[in-house]
Amino acid sequence: MASVTRAVFGELPSGGGTVEKFQLQSDLLRVDIISWGCTITALEVKDRQGRASDVVLGFAELEGYLQKQPYFGAVIGRVANRIAKGTFKVDGKEYHLAINKEPNSLHGGVRGFDKVLWTPWVLSNGVQFSRVSPDGEEGYPGELKVWVTYTLDGGELVVNYRAQASQATPVNLTNHSYFNLAGQGSPNIYGHEVTIEADTYLPVDETLIPIGEVAPVQGTAFDLRKPVELGKHLQDFQLNGFDHNFCLKGSKEKHFCARVHHAASGRVLEVYTTQPGVQFYTGNFLDGTLKGKNGAVYPKHSGFCLETQNWPDAVNQFCFQHGIIWRTHRILL
Numbered sequence: 001m002a003s004v005t006r007a008v009f010g011e012l013p014s015g016g017g018t019v020e021k022f023q024l025q026s027d028l029l030r031v032d033i034i035s036w037g038c039t040i041t042a043l044e045v046k047d048r049q050g051r052a053s054d055v056v057l058g059f060a061e062l063e064g065y066l067q068k069q070p071y072f073g074a075v076i077g078r079v080a081n082r083i084a085k086g087t088f089k090v091d092g093k094e095y096h097l098a099i100n101k102e103p104n105s106l107h108g109g110v111r112g113f114d115k116v117l118w119t120p121w122v123l124s125n126g127v128q129f130s131r132v133s134p135d136g137e138e139g140y141p142g143e144l145k146v147w148v149t150y151t152l153d154g155g156e157l158v159v160n161y162r163a164q165a166s167q168a169t170p171v172n173l174t175n176h177s178y179f180n181l182a183g184q185g186s187p188n189i190y191g192h193e194v195t196i197e198a199d200t201y202l203p204v205d206e207t208l209i210p211i212g213e214v215a216p217v218q219g220t221a222f223d224l225r226k227p228v229e230l231g232k233h234l235q236d237f238q239l240n241g242f243d244h245n246f247c248l249k250g251s252k253e254k255h256f257c258a259r260v261h262h263a264a265s266g267r268v269l270e271v272y273t274t275q276p277g278v279q280f281y282t283g284n285f286l287d288g289t290l291k292g293k294n295g296a297v298y299p300k301h302s303g304f305c306l307e308t309q310n311w312p313d314a315v316n317q318f319c320f321q322h323g324i325i326w327r328t329h330r331i332l333l
């Protein structure tokens with residue numbers, strides 16, 4: 001069983017409303033979630049010696065979340081990840097979104113679901129947030145009703161997403177928590193062992209849009225089917241980090257996605273999902289300039305995200321929508 005408590009987290013400027021914090025507590029986990037962006041602001045879990053640490057990056061105060069920052073802990077929508085050139089067609093009509101990460105649209109646009117106040121509803125073991133995204137919001141077609149529910153049961157935090165559209169519109173919701181199982185504020189994630197249950201991944205162009213190929217991980221740096229130690233792995237393959245979609249093997253039923261083990265603390269994160277993909281992102285754009293909780297600064301590679309979702313740019317990539325496994329063979333001339 002979990003208990004739920006409710007408190008004020010802060011006031012939005014210019015009478016924008018009150019942001020509340022919901023604390024879910026079980027015998028194994030404590031999680032804080034605020035009504036601004038349905039954001040997870042803290043996740044406390046014990047190490048093998050029984051010492052509790054907060055394992056997600058974030059800010060102590062509301063002001064931190066209102067500044068320009070890389071989606072710490074938030075729910076992302078309407079469409080997580082990138083839409084090429086911010087353009088897509090639905091039912092023959094072309095739509096144009098703001099280009100907020102040149103030359104593409106990223107994470108729902110200028111004011112995505114992470115930057116709005118949601119309406120909370122307390123549950124016996126969690127909290128449900130809802131909102132109506134109006135027709136045309138951020139350039140997307142149709143009105144969209146959205147519900148995001150967090151529930152806690154022992155060591156399992158479940159995030160459930162539901163959306164109802166008044167007309168055809170792309171929707172791809174995820175949570176953008178940055179984890180560091182050594183405790184947030186630890187300088188890097190190199191000592192973490194990562195496993196991702198994917199035989200294929202999506203190679204991307206220089207703007208991080210998938211090039212349309214579903215490539216086998218076999219024999220590449222993307223083969224994470226057996227645990228790899230992140231620091232050594234990045235070094236061995238001379239990688240700047242991961243920011244890629246891994247194509248999951250499971251069906252539409254809940255299936256295993258990834259496991260991250262931090263041997264020094266004994267903490268383990270396991271991720272399960274009903275989605276066909278996961279964006280594994282190693283905090284490559286973090287640069288140490290943000291002031292985080294407890295005086296933490298967040299340098300490059302100081303947190304990782306496992307964003308379960310549909311494949312990026314699916315609205316523009318026919319074969320991604322229909323689950324066709326497409327392998328292009330590059331011919332070198």
Ligand code: GLA
Pocket residue numbers: 070071081106208243279281285305307
């Ligand atoms: C996602 C993207 C990254 C980056 C972060 C936010 O994980 O894939 O490229 O934009 O969000 O900084």
